[in-house]
Amino acid sequence: MTRKRLGLKFYGIVQGVGFRPFIYRTARARNLAGFVKNLSDSVLVEIEGDESAIEHFLDSLDTHLPPLAVIERATRKELPLQQDTTFKIEASEKSAAIPVHISPDIATCDDCLAELFDPDDRRYLYPFINCTNCGPRFTIIYDIPYDRENTTMAVFEMCEACRKEYEDPLNRRFHAEPIACPHCGPRLALLNRDGTGIKTQDPLAQCAERLARGEILAIKGLGGFHLAADATRADVVAKLRERKRRGEKAFALMVRNLEDIEKIAHVGETEWEILTSPQCPIVLLRKKRNRIIADNVAPGLAAYGIMLPYTPLHHLLLDKIPYLIMTSGNQRDEPICIANREALTNLGGIADAFLTHDRGIRLRCDDSIAMSLNGKMTILRRSRGFAPAPLKLHKKFDPPVLALGAHLKNTICLLKDDFAFLSPHIGDLETPKARDYLRQSIRLMEKITETTPGIVACDLHPSYFTHRLAEDLAGERNIPWINVQHHHAHVVSCMAEKGIKDYVIGFSFDGTGYGLDGKIWGGETLIADTKNFERVYHLRNFPLAGGERAIQEPWRIGLALLMDSLPEDWEGNAVKLGLAEPGALAPVASVLQKRLNTVEASSMGRLFDGVSAILGCRKVISYEGQGAMELEAICQKSTGVSLHFSRSGNEFDYRPLIRDIVDLKLSGESAGKIAYAFHRAIADLVRDTAQRIRDERKLDRVVLTGGCFQNKILTELSSRLLRSEGFTVLAHENIPCNDGGISLGQAVIAAEKGEWNGNGR
Ligand SMILES: [Zn+2]
Ligand SMILES: [Zn+2]
Ligand SMILES: [Zn+2]
Known part of the structure; x- marks a missing residue:
């Protein structure tokens, strides 16, 4: 037997995630000696013993790492033997600034869940159960190092039983900073709108009862308050919409378990993985015809946004009521509420009662949103569970x-x-x-x-x-300041995610971004690297009448497209299409003709809006992106209808496409088939343009970015066509393709x- 001593350093998310106890247990199980210790930027391990035992130890680092730990990098060197006989966890160095990389908040783990519903466990039905593998992290931190005294848990003194677990390296709760139990930890309270307490033995059961009666409850969660309501009742949903002043934008759902989700939506393999991941985001899932969820939860859309319960409190609540709307607890356009008083002030007009608790939230964190695109998890809103990894x-x-x-x-x-x-x-x-x-x-x-x-x-x-x-x-701060063009930033966001710095062909399709010429861009093909870009093609400009108003009323965009594409007979066609009340058409047309109060846009997002209006799908919207989302929702796959852009100079000319759409629509073709052909035309345009650029510039990596690529049909069609021509397609996964990235x-x-x-x- 050869004896050896190795010095190992691990960098990444390795502190506050059960990494040291894992090293300790693994080393002891292999009869190895040495120590593990937190340094300011890493974890140091020295390990001594039989060479083959050390090899096994190293193998288990690959296979048995705690779920939240991420090793970004490791170093290793051989050291002289010290003849240690035991393995120890050594105290952190005093100056050690704990994690540079703080773990995000993580959904309740299976072990905690089993304890939560075990009548013999001392945390039976305790809504704040957690361990080193799950629970709050980022949202409770005041400062680093990540120690209990720097979190909102500092005010709760650990009871003896909790302290014993906290100090035992073999326990799952060793140094779990938010450790708590019913004796020493946070508690629930149910409040009236005016902040007075509601007397009850069981606030949670009372909350569920009120929800079942049709009340709207504000519920304090992990990263902020939610507004909760029974998702199965249209009258309750309507009441929530009215009080929240929220027109038609969909509400997110929290559903008890996968079985209940499958009653209302299709869940593929990737989607199943995303739903049950430790990050537990809202996942967009294609609706099934069902009589469970009220129609006004997500009107006009093909998908619901659904998440599973991710805190013990949610699990206990959903156990009593299986389908809840769980929407951000905020007033329109304001951040989600985190403090009890703030919630009472801001949500008092919306919620009938408040289920709150005394564990403070330090950092806001909305629910993340993800979907499956090209069979991969793609994040659309990167927040709880992901930030600040x-x-x-x-x-x-x-x-x-x-x-x-x-x-x-x-x-x-x-x-x-x-x-x-x-x-x-x-x-x-x-x-x-x-x-x-x-x-x-x-x-x-x-x-x-x-x-x-x-x-x-x-x-x-x-x-x-x-x-x-x-x-x-x-x-x-006396530092330089650099302006970055919007669509270049979109492209580089995707490149950075993929670790690429050299030139790519970038399709940056979105609603609005300020262009170098002062116009609104959004249908852009760039050749870009991480420093510079060249705008090689763009959508033909069209005027937005009334600026912002055109975005709220896409029929105005439809009219601009008609006037440009059918200059001889736009009026007759607009009337036949029922684009707007005849009286409303003339004044807007005159504004467009004189180019008064208009801005020029080459925006693909706005083209979607305009086509949506021409097809009679959506003439006025109540939230951003509604036209495009509903256009996607009505798509009917068909090969019978085809549409095409033409190209003049470096412009994508939509005029022949608009003329064909008008003809098809007026000759009675279904809006769904035309909508699909429109998506297909953009995908064809992407492929053809990429081919042209490849011929001239020898580039074969294509970035698809911008909010338009949240559209599943567009992204998957474009990717398929590009791949079939041998292109490497770079699409977002970890970082949103929309402006969040x-x-x-x-x-x-x-x-x-x-x-x-x-x-x-
Ligand atoms: Zn746990
Ligand atoms: Zn305790
Ligand atoms: Zn954008």
């Missing part, structure tokens, strides 16, 4: 960058060394509260990632709030440019 980049950058993201679906990104940290979803920056929340997020993210940015990046749009904020921050692209572009400037070239 970092993304590894293709190289190290210096100095660090703060990127402020887009105006809608805002997130921020901090780039440090070779990691990018995206914040949770901040939202649309339309209200003062949302803007305050952005400022607060910057401070918190800088603190927990220990980053001092040397560059600030923002969108090119001069009137965006983020643009002004970037200027202010750059002034205050913009901050990453901005950060990487600014970092590249910053380095470039720094080198004095």
Whole structure:
């Protein structure tokens, strides 16, 4: 037998996730000696013993890692023997700043769930059960290191039984900072709208009863409040819509278990995996015809957004009522409420009662949203369960960058060394509260990632709030500030996710982004790398009458498209199509003709809106993207109808396509078949354009990015056509293709440019 001693260092998410006890147990099981210890940036292990036992030990690092641990990198070297006889967990060094990489919050694990429903367990039915493998993390942190005294759990003194578990390296709750039990931990309370307590032995049962009676409850969760309501009753859903002033936008559902989900939606293999993952996001699932869910939950759409219960409280509640609407507890356009008083003030007009508790939420975190695209999990909103887990980049950058993201679906990104940290979803920056929340997020993210940015990046749009904020921050901190074009940021966001820096063909299709020429872009084909881009093709411009108003009333876009495509007879066709009341047409047409109060747009998202209006699918919308989403929902696959763009110079010309759509519609062809052909025409355009560029420029990697690629039909069709021609398709998975992913692209572009400037070239 050969005796050996190895020194190992592990980097990544390795602290506060049960990594040390795992090392301890594994080493002991193999009769190895040595120690494990947290350092400021890593975990240090020294291991001594029989060589083959050490090999087995190393193997189990690959196969048996605790579920939340992520080893980003490891180093290893041989050391002189010390003749240790036992294996120990050594105290962290005093100066050790615990994790640079803080774990996201994680859904209740199977072990905790089994205890939750075990009458003999001391945490039976306790709504705050957790362990090192699950529970709150990111949302309860004040500061690093991640120790109990730096979390909102600091106010709860551990009872003796909990402390014993907390201190026992062999226990599943060894150093589980949010450890709690019914004797020493947080408790539930049920409150009236005015904040007075409702007397009850069992707040949770009382809450379920009220929900079943048709009341709307505000429920404090992991990253904020939800508004909950019975999803099976149309009258309750209508009441929630009215009180929340929410027109037709779909509500997310929380459903008791997979069996109950399968009664209302189709669940494929990838979707099943996403639903049951430790991140437990909302998953978009194709609806089944059912008589369970009220029709007004997700009107006009092909899919429901569904999640499983992810906290013990949810499990206990859903056990009593299987289908709930669980929508963000906020006023329109404002951030989700996290504090009890804040919730009472802001949600008092919406909720009938409040189920709350005394474990504080420090950081807001909305539910994440994901779907299956091309058979892969694709994140559309990256928040709870994912933030602030970092993304590894293709190289190290210096100095660090703060990127402020887009105006809608805002997130921020901090780039440090070779990691990018995206914040949770901040939202649309339309209200003062949302803007305050952005400022607060910057401070918190800088603190927990220990980053001092040397560059600030923002969108090119001069009137965006983020643009002004970037200027202010750059002034205050005396650092440079870099503007990044919106669609370039989209492309680079996808490249960064895939670890690519060299030139690609990028299709950046979305609703709105400020162009270099001051017009609205959104149907762009770029040749881009992580520093620069060239706009090689774009959708033909069309005018948006009344600017923002055209977005709310897509029939205005439909009219602009008709006037451009059928200059001789747009009026007769608009009337025959019933595009708008005849009286409404003339004034808008005159605005369009004179180009008064109009902006030019080459936006693919707006083209979807216009086509949706022409087909009679959606003439006025009540939420962003509604036209396009409903157009996708009515698609009927057919090969009988085909549509085509033409190309003039570097423009995609939609005019022949619009003329054909009008002819088909007026000759009685089904809107569903035309809608499908429209999707197919864009996919054909993507393939043909990529082929052209490949012929000239010898590029064969294609990025599909921008909000339009949340459209399943468009993305899967385009990917299939491109692959069949031998292209490598790069589509988003971890980072949203919509504006939620913009901050990453901005950060990487600014970092590249910053380095470039720094080198004095
Ligand atoms: Zn657990
Ligand atoms: Zn306890
Ligand atoms: Zn965009």
